[in-house]
Amino acid sequence: MNGWEKRVAAVWADAGGRPEADVESAIEALVAERPAEDAVAVFELAGVRDYVGREAEAEPLYRRALDLGLGEPHRGQAVIQLASTVRNLGRPEEALTLLREQFAGHPEHPLADAATAFAALALADTGAEREALAAALRALAPHLPAYSRAVTAYADDLLG
Incomplete structure (x- = not known):
């Protein structure tokens, strides 16, 4: 982690104890230090827009960060956060597609369980509550x- 990323991490670590506007200003100032094509900076700007409840502004920024070639570990985070954002914007099917494209077949990914949690929320929004519960239990x-064995079996039973 470079010095800039450490300063960003420090803002996020302290975010719960600061007004949202102060967190947003601090992240914006840090992002302004970076080139416009810096994928990590664009991702951080998207994250702070999301944090302050401006999902419609966050969505294109997440997409831009991904298009700029955002790498891991930020890429997995960006996909989860984008999926959460589009779900909150009323598009749970799109959220599921994003999560499946990034995480399906990659159970070893460090964020796989987090992706499953957000997929479960999206599944519930589509009316697939039993599938959502089964995914969360698995x-x-x-x-x-x-x-472990019993909970897995119960998850299987939910789906018939």
């Missing part, structure tokens, strides 16, 4: 050593 099961 993601949770490996973290339950004493009950």
Whole structure:
């Protein structure tokens, strides 16, 4: 992590104790230090727009950061955050597509469980509550050593 990224991380680490406008101003100032084509800076700007509840402004910024070639670990975060944003904008099917394209077949990805959580929310929004619950339970099961097998079986039972 370079010095700029450390300063960004410090703003986010302190965000809960600051007014949203102060967090937004601090991130905007840091983003202004970077070139316009810096994918990480664009991602951070998208994140702060999302943080202050301006999802419609965040969406194109997330897409731009991804188009600029945003790499890991930020890429996985950006896809999850974009999926959450489009879900909040009333497009849960699109959220599911984004998450599946990035994470399907990659259970080893460090954010796979987080992606599943956001997919479960989108599934519930589409009316597929049982599928959403099954997905969440399957993601949770490996973290339950004493009950992993039982929770997995119950998740399977939900889907028939």
